[in-house]
């Protein structure tokens with residue numbers, strides 16, 4: 001591919017937008033034509049994302065009222081708060097691809113969507129969307145025009161669970177116990193995500209009510225026909241970045257650690273960004289990267305699978321770029337192969 005992919009980012013001044021810019025500014029096949037903000041409109045990008053100081057002359061525009069003017073753009077990333085892409089994406093000119101970081105188009109079931117998100121469902125437009133968990137949906141993503149990028153908790157949980165779900169050996173309920181850093185709540189401070197509240201603190205939230213639960217259930221049903229009930233609980237960690245998911249399961253037949261190693265190695269044979277690790281994954285080693293580290297542990301019929309991602313990279317912007325690469329016929333790793341840091 002010689003011509004660059006022309007990109008618009010709507011909602012580029014938030015945390016998801018910040019990571020899209022950090023990755024796409026250095027992507028060999030990408031050219032950012034437009035980046036928008038709301039309160040930050042009119043400011044230089046580097047004045048808001050000061051990590052990009054000296055690296056870009058882009059400025060934040062206000063979102064174009066007139067979406068058809070985006071016809072010179074190849075793909076639009078939506079980094080907007082929940083509910084906003086719902087009316088915008090259906091108005092995009094035909095032929096302009098879209099990747100939505102929000103939950104607006106992730107759930108097929110309208111009632112579940114209304115119950116968990118308290119907003120309208122995409123209706124007929126929903127059918128045009130492909131769920132963007134790259135490792136389980138590659139072929140559909142390659143030919144997609146619209147991507148619903150997975151949620152951050154859902155990404156960590158699904159990558160941990162998918163091989164076990166596919167094995168058909170799960171018995172009874174599955175428990176997913178997941179934790180997130182504070183950047184999961186976006187750039188705008190709120191009472192419960194404010195630094196003094198979170199530092200040196202640890203708490204659970206939304207028992208049985210987190211919006212990523214139906215997303216996880218839906219995708220495991222779609223890829224593996226999994227009907228096992230999932231108990232899902234989310235927690236708030238006193239760190240800025242990272243998701244850690246601990247998944248507890250029982251199986252109908254005993255599995256050794258070697259069986260698990262073989263199952264996961266085979267499932268993720270072609271997945272560069274999934275690393276199978278010994279001991280425990282650690283959010284330190286995936287921070288700022290597109291990697292998901294996973295470890296598996298067996299006690300016969302009782303299984304624990306642990307996973308760690310960076311919520312803003314593999315859990316949002318990195319996976320979105322991985323999907324863009326596939327949609328434009330590129331190697332999915334393009335622009336995404338960079339290590340984290342030690343420490």
Ligand SMILES: NC(=O)c1ccc[n+]([C@@H]2O[C@H](COP(=O)([O-])OP(=O)(O)OC[C@H]3O[C@@H](n4cnc5c(N)ncnc54)[C@H](OP(=O)(O)O)[C@@H]3O)[C@@H](O)[C@H]2O)c1
Nearest residue numbers: 011013014015016037038039040082101102184186187316
């Ligand atoms: N944070 C995560 O870990 C994560 C992970 C996966 C998915 N997501 C999803 O990604 C989306 C963005 O999340 P985020 O964490 O980046 O949020 P954020 O930090 O709050 O950023 C929101 C962006 O939307 C803009 N915006 C806000 N209100 C607007 C309005 N009325 N009109 C136009 N633009 C508006 C903001 O502009 P100004 O700053 O200029 O006001 C900012 O650029 C959300 O739907 C979120 O659920 C987030």
